[in-house]
Amino acid sequence: MVVTRFAPSPTGYLHIGGLRTALYSYLWAKRKGGKFLLRIEDTDLKRNSQEATEAIVEAFKWVGLSHDGEVFYQSKRFDIYKKYVQQLLDEGKAYYCYMSSEEKNELYEKQKANKQRTKYDGRYRDFEGTPPEGVEPVVRIKSPLSGEISFIDGIKGEIKFNVEDILDDFVIARGDGTPLYNFVVAIDDALMGVTEVIRGDDHISNTPKQIVVYKALGFDIPKFYHVPMILNPSGKKLSKRDGAMDVMEYKKDGFLPEALLNFLIRLGWSHGDQELFSFEEMSELFDPNDINKSASAYNAEKLLWINSQYIKTASTQRLVEVLKDYDLDLSGFEKTEELLGLLRDRAKDMNELKQMISSIINKPTQYEQKAVDKFLKGDALDILEAFNKELKSKGEVTLTDEFKEVANNFLESKGLKLKHLAQPIRIAIVGSAVSPSVFDVLSIVGYNEVVQRIDNLIKNQKGLERE
Structure with a gap:
């Protein structure tokens, strides 16, 4: 059975690179009928943040990546x-190192002067003398002294390391007993039954150390997939300005979680020319062996396009539910279906959709001056007032075609064209000269509200004329 995991450190927010790794791990486990585990790597007690831990769990909940079983916390x-530290000490595979900070600095300075790689020189590897006083010893694992460490990476193929170039007897526990990253990661992955580790390729240099731990403890070594980084459009490391921000910021910016996941799966993986994938399709098609070997470029325009496609195809119920997160509740609005049908094709994000909806369902509190100056000059207000009088004489008008018929008959009787009426109506109804089809908007706003908003605009503008 395939068991994958995602193991973030709670020292900051969950960014999209981490979310992509989690998505890849989740999809592969689900495709194989396996398990996807969530482990919080919080052994660094000084840097950990409970807020960061909660933010990670919140982000997972938002995007719908449900983990199997409990959340594992390394701090527990x-x-x-x-x-396991004691086991390695007892078996002679690890040892106490009494090297002081001064000795370490002196050694490293000497190595630098000789243009050598700075590394521990193994001076306490086989130490049998009397330990020096005043030094709290760390525990170091006995790494191989020569040869190669290699593994087959599912993305990059065979990766080899010359032991002398990359390893020394690295520390697995500090003097106060706190275990270190490469040691605990290997133990946790083994005890949790993790069979495949999908993670960023910035972890490649950690892999030989973890292999040393696996072998020393007699654990099976998992399959590794090291995913290339996401770069900005210039080919440099992704910064917050480019998109490397808290995953929850994407929610604030109006992105649907399913759109964000679709965007992320395509950053490094493809299936023919297909751009849009349902979550079910992702689960059926994704294979980490098909991840690109080269880094992917973040494309903000592509993300917006994908998001707009998801908004277009989302059900009315789904959009109504999501809009509640943006402080807009359409539960009591009678023409929600018609409203969203009119607007969903025009919105790139949920904030934009909310703004367009609000401009229709709420009375304007002000009128865009540029639109007023351009379209309410000359006899425009008189024409609008005459049209409103015509509307009132007809009694309640409800349907789009009915509004259109009243307008066409009015224009014909006055020898006018639609351009003389459409933009002034828009300004009266939504406060600007931009809206979907004006008659569709009138039908959604409703007769009583329409005549009142037109009256409001006329009073507002004629009041300004008198001042």
């Missing part, structure tokens, strides 16, 4: 790690 597993 220290007794397990201590047990």
Whole structure:
């Protein structure tokens, strides 16, 4: 059975690179009928943040990546790690190192002067003397002294490391007993039954150290997939300005979670020329062995386009539910279906959709001056007032075609064209000269509200004329 995991550190927000890794891990586990685990790597007690932990869990909930079983917290597993540290000490595969900070600095300075790689020189590897006083010893694992460490990466193929170039007897526990990253990661993955590790390729240099731990403890080594980074359009590391922000910021910016996931899966993976994938399709088609070897470029315009496609095809019920997160409740609005049918094709994000909806269902509190100056000059207000009088004489008008008929008959009787009426009506109804089909908008707003908004505009503008 395939078991994958996502293991963020709660020292900051969950960014999209991390979310993409989680998505890949989730999809592969689900495709194989396996498990997807969530582990919070919070052994660094000084840098951990409970807020960050909660933010990670919140982001997972928002995008719908449900993990199997409990959330694992490394900070609650220290007794397990201590047990394995002791096991390695007892078996002679690890040892106490009494090297002081001064000795370490002196060694590194000497190595730098000789243009050598700075690394621990193994001076306490086989130490049998009396430990020096005043030094709290760290625990180091005995790494191989020569040869190669290699593994087959599912994305990059065979990766080889020359032991002398990359390894020394690295520290697995600090002097106060706190275990270190590469040690606990290997233990957790083994004990949790993780069979395949999908993670960013910035972890490649950690892999040989983890392999040393796996072998020392007699654990099976999982399959590794190291995913290339997401770069900005210039080919540089993604910054917050480019999109490397908190996943929840994407929600604030009006993105649907399914659109964000669709965008992320295409950053490094493809299936023919297909751009849009349902979650079910992602789960059926994704294979980490098909991830690109090269880095992917973040494209903000592409994300907006994908988001707009999801808004277009979302059900009315789905959009109504999502809009509640943007402080807009359409539950009591009678013509929600018609309203969203009119607007969903025009919106790139949920904030834009909310703004367009609000401009229709709420009376304008002000009128765009540029539109007023352009379209309410000359006899425009008189024409609008005459049209409103005609509307009132007809009694309640409800349907789009009925509004259109009244307008056409009015224009014909006055020898006018639609351009003389459409923009002034828009300004009266939504406060600007921009809206969908004006008669559709009138039908949605409703007869009583329409005549009142036209009256409001006329009073507003004639009041200004008198001042």
